[in-house]
Amino acid sequence: MCLMDTQHHISDNVVYFISPLHRTNRNPDKSKWSISTTDELKCFKNTYLNSWFLEDKGWGLILDSDNNIMILGHTSSNERSQIARFENGNRNNVWHGYPWDRKENKDKPAESILKIWVSKGYIDKSKMAKIRRCQLCNL
Numbered sequence: 001m002c003l004m005d006t007q008h009h010i011s012d013n014v015v016y017f018i019s020p021l022h023r024t025n026r027n028p029d030k031s032k033w034s035i036s037t038t039d040e041l042k043c044f045k046n047t048y049l050n051s052w053f054l055e056d057k058g059w060g061l062i063l064d065s066d067n068n069i070m071i072l073g074h075t076s077s078n079e080r081s082q083i084a085r086f087e088n089g090n091r092n093n094v095w096h097g098y099p100w101d102r103k104e105n106k107d108k109p110a111e112s113i114l115k116i117w118v119s120k121g122y123i124d125k126s127k128m129a130k131i132r133r134c135q136l137c138n139l
Helices: 037-050 111-119 125-132
Strands: 007-011 014-017 057-060 084-087 094-099
Touching: 007 037, 014 037, 037 057, 037 084, 037 094, 057 094, 111 125
Parallel strands: 014 094
Antiparallel strands: 007 014, 057 084, 084 094
16 A cells, blocks of 8 residues: 555544655655655654644654664665654644654754653663764664
């Protein structure tokens, strides 16, 4: 099932859009998903269900079958990314996402979300500190 270029209704008033800008090499300045569109949608749904949002921004993770955080894609400088960044860009509840680029400080996960991830055991406090400082770390 191809989910590319489509909108998916998550709830009565929330839609998720699979953006081709983060799937193709048309724009080398954009981070790219390496997971399937199905997993991208699953990541957003997980973010939505867990309320990992702050205003019009959200962050997500996907755990593999061994409960390790998966690599979701690569940044424009070809670093691996394990955190998804979602945004409601036009504030109309049509969201899209991309793999987080640690070099984009404005996109880093909110501290409140990082604390939730620590409390759930997804990351430890040292990884939280590295993410907060936008340092390279393997989750």
